[in-house]
Amino acid sequence: MSTTLTFMLMDPPFEATRSTTALRLLQIAAERGYNLNVLAYEGAVYVPFAGQTGHPNPVHGHDVGEEDHPLPREWVRIIGETAASNGGSLDWVNCGMCADERGANDAVDGVRRGGPPALAAWMASSTNTLIIPTRA
Amino acid sequence: MASLLCICDQGYRASIEEQDDTAVWMAHMLQRNEGTSTALLLRASAVNYAFTGQKPTGVAFGSWTQSHPADLARDLKRFQADGGRVFAISEDLAKRGLGGADLIDDVTTIPAAGVAALVAEFDMVSFW
Amino acid sequence: MANYTFIASRDPVDGDAMVHELSRDLSSAGHDVVLFLVENGTFLARSGVCDDVKAELADAGVTMLADAFALAERGIEASGGVQGASLETLVDHLAAGRKVVWH
Numbered sequence: 388m389s390t391t392l393t394f395m396l397m398d399p400p401f402e403a404t405r406s407t408t409a410l411r412l413l414q415i416a417a418e419r420g421y422n423l424n425v426l427a428y429e430g431a432v433y434v435p436f437a438g439q440t441g442h443p444n445p446v447h448g449h450d451v452g453e454e455d456h457p458l459p460r461e462w463v464r465i466i467g468e469t470a471a472s473n474g475g476s477l478d479w480v481n482c483g484m485c486a487d488e489r490g491a492n493d494a495v496d497g498v499r500r501g502g503p504p505a506l507a508a509w510m511a512s513s514t515n516t517l518i519i520p521t522r523a
Numbered sequence: 524m525a526s527l528l529c530i531c532d533q534g535y536r537a538s539i540e541e542q543d544d545t546a547v548w549m550a551h552m553l554q555r556n557e558g559t560s561t562a563l564l565l566r567a568s569a570v571n572y573a574f575t576g577q578k579p580t581g582v583a584f585g586s587w588t589q590s591h592p593a594d595l596a597r598d599l600k601r602f603q604a605d606g607g608r609v610f611a612i613s614e615d616l617a618k619r620g621l622g623g624a625d626l627i628d629d630v631t632t633i634p635a636a637g638v639a640a641l642v643a644e645f646d647m648v649s650f651w
Numbered sequence: 652m653a654n655y656t657f658i659a660s661r662d663p664v665d666g667d668a669m670v671h672e673l674s675r676d677l678s679s680a681g682h683d684v685v686l687f688l689v690e691n692g693t694f695l696a697r698s699g700v701c702d703d704v705k706a707e708l709a710d711a712g713v714t715m716l717a718d719a720f721a722l723a724e725r726g727i728e729a730s731g732g733v734q735g736a737s738l739e740t741l742v743d744h745l746a747a748g749r750k751v752v753w754h
Contacts, residue, residue, distance in 0.1 A: 390746045392742075392745050392746070404660075404690045404691075405660060405690070405753075408660070408689055408690060408718075408738075411720075411738055412738055412741060412742055412745075415738055415739055415742045416742050416745075416746075419742070419746075421746070428545070428549070429537075429545060488540075502552070503549060503552035503553055503556070504552075504556065506549075506553070507552075507553055507556035507558070507559055510525065510527075510553075510559070510647070511525060511558055511559075514745070514746060514748060515745040515746070515748055515749075515751060516647065517745060517751050517753060518649035518650075518651075518753065519753045520649070520650045520651045520753060520754070521536075521651075522533070522661065532667075532669075566669070567667070635672075636676070638669075638672075638673060638676070639673055639676035639677045639680060640680075642673065642677065643653065643677065643680070643682070646750075647750065648750065648752045649752065649753075650752065650753060650754045
């Protein structure tokens, strides 16, 4: 029987480490070919935001290419590709209301809108569910 | 039926903009889902959500005034009406000047030392 | 008895102690408990930081692990019964169906 893991993220990228740690866990699970579900809630809808772009860093003395700024939207894409290439899957749902209020609907390919019903269904059918809280 | 204990400890984190508490909201949505039994454990500043004396007025910017400021005691009562259970830690209530008589009905107060036993009753536990 | 893995991501000096107390109490009650430190939670692993907490957890039988990546990032040598570990271990715990709780 295949392993299915569900994650719920709340933190936006570039502001805290929790969503980054979650993506590291997802990458490990993707390499194992697990089926992965993610509900991005609150600011986490910006994790796969398509508008993320790199920038130069004058303190580092780097132009945009040299800086090679990490972009979580790319990590989401890589996780999806990794899961698929290992026989698994990534189903990433952005909380639709959270995306609307933040103007974050422009997400990378493969991200769909949803909400708590998706989380409830995944909780019932997954091997395990990890809810990652935010912190004010 | 799967049971979930949501531990909510960040009172008023984003309640002005959201007009509710997103952890309470999510717990309520999951409680409404058939097959999920959800409970809230209020601790730290979030114990004040059960206080009947909250008087939310909303914010105003110029001529714009908020129509629906968060009413967290109401939201807890609606959660209870849908079958959700609400717990609060007695020491955290006392630290904030609250006792059982100050709270909405049917809030179960437990000592901090009782949290482990409560956690052990649930299939799943999450902090928010 | 259940199997718990608590993920502690908050600075143990500034953060609240609930995840440590809960780990200690559940382990003392006979549950199998792993406390996995990540991010700023790994400061607990440094010698001289909350040594009394580490001793209490060890006495209660809690297994203490810390994300080796985060330890290295912060220059922390794990001490007081904390062992460095890969996040692979956390994925193992999720796949094994342990109750994994992030604080």
